Amino acid sequence: MSFPKKGRNFRPISGKSFPNLHAKMAASGDYNIATVIAETLRQTFGGTRGAIKTVMAFTGAGERAVKNWFEGKNAPNGENLIELARHSDEILEVFLLMSGRGDVLSAK
Secondary structure (H helix, E strand, O other): OOOOOOOOOOOOOOOOOEOOOOHHHHHHOOEOHHHHHHHHHHHHHOOOHHHHHHHHHHHOOOHHHHHHHHHOOOOOOHHHHHHHHHHOHHHHHHHHHHOOOHHHHHOO
16 A cells, blocks of 8 residues: 555635634634634543544544544544534534534523
């Protein structure tokens, strides 16, 4: 098996960013969805191999994909984001804040 001659193709940065989510994030600047999800995953599950295995079990995603989520290289797709929100209140909260529906949180 030979390796491809070209490296991994990264998606171009579109310039889109999400609003500041918390006071901590506001002090640090704007985040994109992959960075926000990565930070939330690490805070919720930790950064260990066991955390990666747990998220793999929740979502059914492959190990490399989940590692990319934890590193902030990629964001989970819609189905996997729903599974993560099903198992993590923090992911759900971040998703609602990014979507501009933080008012739902205050209604609790």
